[in-house]
Amino acid sequence: MKIRVLIAKPGLDGHDRGAKVVARALRDAGMEVIYTGIRQTPEQIASAAVQEGVDFVGLSCLSGAHNHLFPKVARLLQEKGAGDVVVFAGGIIPASDVPRLKKAGIREIFPPGASTDSIADWVSRTAERLKARKKAA
């Protein structure tokens, strides 16, 4: 079973180097990655995530607007009945913002310098754990 991931850039930030590198790394790890491009609204991202039936949503933001945008995406996913989609994030996110983001539904945040291997590993392991949990249920 292939893991499907949506990589998206919410807000106005146009720096997509990291998002593209992560997308490619996840593909090289055997996953199917849908990349939405830049300048996405939380609504566009959540909608796409639902339509594409993804397991994960990865958000990238370097402009500092993450506290506003990321929780919105998590909330919209819940509202659309896709609350089981796991949201992770990266970009310029100060450590002090991480607890609040996690509380808002962002499962993991990868700081600048995080290796794509670590991200791919985390996604695989998390997917395994969720599958096992579903089987047990």
Place this chain on the structure above:
Amino acid sequence: MRVIKKKLGRWERGPLKKSLSKLSERKARFETDSGIELKRLYTPLDSARKDDYLRRVGFPGEPPFTRGVQPTMYRGRLWTMRQYAGFATAEETNRRYRYLLEHGQTGLSVAFDLPTQIGYDSDHPLAQGEVGKVGVAVSTLRDAETLFKGIPLGKVSTSMTINATAPILLAMYAAVAEGQGVKTNVLQGTVQNDILKEYVARGTYIYPPKESMRLVTDVFAFCRKTMPRFNPISISGYHIREAGATAVQEVAFTLANGIAYVEAARRAGLDMDDFASRLSFFFNAHSNFLEEIAKFRAARRLWARIMCDRFKAKRPESCMLRFHAQTAGCTLTAQQPDNNVVRVAYQALAAVLGGAQSLHTNSRDEALALPTEESVRIALRTQQIIAYESGVADTIDPLAGSYSVEALTDEIEAKASAYLAKIDKMGGAVAAIEAGYMQAEIAESAYRHQLQVQNREKVVVGVNEFQAEEQPPRLLRIRADVERRQRKALAAFRRSRRAGRAKTALSRVNRAASREDNVVFAISDAVKCGATLGEISDALREVFGEHKER
């Protein structure tokens, strides 16, 4: 030469071989990011055939400008120390500008927030969460006035990093100057106004490429007429490099875009020798010390050839590549931030040895946030120490004649030329961008770099090697109520202005855009009539449409 060759062979077979048998070298091959091999040793043999000092290296201030664009370079005047700054509201930014000027900065560089760059007022729904974050929020002429309060625009040159909304900010700047009683024809500075690189690497475009090019040339013409000492464009490679390009690609894609702008300006009926001398460039000052110095020299030589040979410019000023440099943001690490001070120092030194006209040095904490006052002061001091203590500014192009640097200069020029030929074949920069060619090349280099870092082929001190336990540093926090204050200010502004006047002015912008008129003059009127940045941008959106990413 033959003697040198013989003796080199003897050295390789003798002492070198002996040394290698005892201790092999750290790597089988040493390469720069551009894939250029750094040889063990460079000798006169490396520039033997091409050694034509007068033709290829020459003198500063003369074509091909390899050694620099002014005859006295830093002996006459040091580079401008121009720290990019801006955050939150105009008030707070104005305070930072005055701090920097007090501490010896010699020119202003304005960072705008994303809504301002993308043509949204601070109260637009898409601006939510973004107001004042990556730069200062400017939605109205009043904001611009506050931004430059107490700063004599007649005496301080200002660089504005603004592209899609460059016409609007330029108009505001001119209006603020007029308000200070300064004549626009003495104003000095730059608007970045390089929309092509936005499609390639930065993403703050609004309108589609063709329409955007028209705005670029309108700005050229407006500056020519009203602000002849202002640089109407800063053709940028910095962001292309930040997006993952190699040094060679940085030069190639930037100059390709430059060629496209020159052609567009000519098509718009501008006289080449009129605008060409006002073209300026913006490059990245990256980590590989020798490659970077060579890169700047190669870029100058290549552009001189392009302007003189290809475009047949008549004045030597038209062939000069003047550039601003910024140390590489992408090399800053969140881990052990003080290390960044050292990185920036070497990168800045490379830019100076490469002959930059102006320089921004990054602050140590910029991998995590906008810089604190203390961090930005250290960054400024870095430049001052190079300028006043290191001695490198006291002679021109000191690394000329270095066998390695001249060889690298030649190689970068050759490789960049190959790229330019390829892009020409595709139909030029705009075609290459629409085909996604530049973007694909850059993404490829970016990915390769990432793999090399992860494989430890490339060491990043503090990140994949030499790590340490650390405490998070003190960071700048933007006041949380910036957005709310901006919204309030906007509401007050809209109430205080004469809505009818603004509306009429906006319809004139719309009309100018639909016709062949220079839009910037209409925008200038609109700004003075109280139209906001968002409103003017929307008027243009109506005519030009919006660009969709591909």
Place this chain on the structure above:
Amino acid sequence: MMKEPLARKIVRGDVQAAARLMRDLDDGVLSAAGALRELHARSGHAHVIGITGPPGSGKSTLAGALVDVARKKGLSVGVVAVDPTSPISGGAVLGDRIRMQRHAADKAVFIRSLATRGSVGGLSRAVFDTVTVMDAMGKDIVFIETAGIGQEGVKVAGAAHTLLAVCAPGMGDDIQALKAGVLEIADIFVANKRDREGSDELVRDLRSALGPKKSPEGWERPVIKTDALTGKGVGELAELIARHKKFLSKTRAWQKRSKSMAESAFMELLECGIRERVGEKLAKEKPWVRLLEDLGNRRTDPRSAARRALGKMFK
């Protein structure tokens, strides 16, 4: 009355349910079969339009532009965008959505990206089923956009009522880039990027290659110029597509096509299933393993070996 709860939800337009079923179908989950059967019984109304052509011809942009036009007409639309799976990693970057993301928040548009997942011929095995789900949801139009490689031009013809062949000037071999077979079977030829140099020559080459021949059903196969980025010509293209649908309905070719679409999907899935089963046998069952050994040792040749295998399967 539908028995399967998932099918019931989907018919009522539940996007989440549809997406979940599509996922199960793509992954080959057996429990999806029941819902699919019910939905298939309900489908057959959507106009399925295939879009094929070499990479870089502008297929995604064109699909996005056609969605614009359809929405303006008040039609509801589905898009199935196929991209190749990397044979090395088994993963894929599904990037067509970028050019259509402006429709993401439009409730009447459903875009689904599929990877080929190693399917021979370049089209995903799940395409037909995904289209069926969208059809049953009530979509008026469903676009299938191919990856632009291999034989999928011909494959997608088997999955669609109307096939668009898209090319653009300056792509090297121009109409040669339209893979073999597409020239014979496509219904409408789109010369995209019409403002580029070479557009007129491209149209001329297409017209001369097509000649005066009509399709077997008697449809005159038009060549049209478009610029998908600006939308120029896309309205006219949409008209042509609608006209083709009318033509098919009038000549009863619609039902014939629908039937052959189902048959193509059936054959496709059958082939895949047989390949899988045979693969399993070759890996585990002694007589099959021995067959492969004989082949390797030149004790038998491929043709004879295949005949023996078929004999085993179809006693």
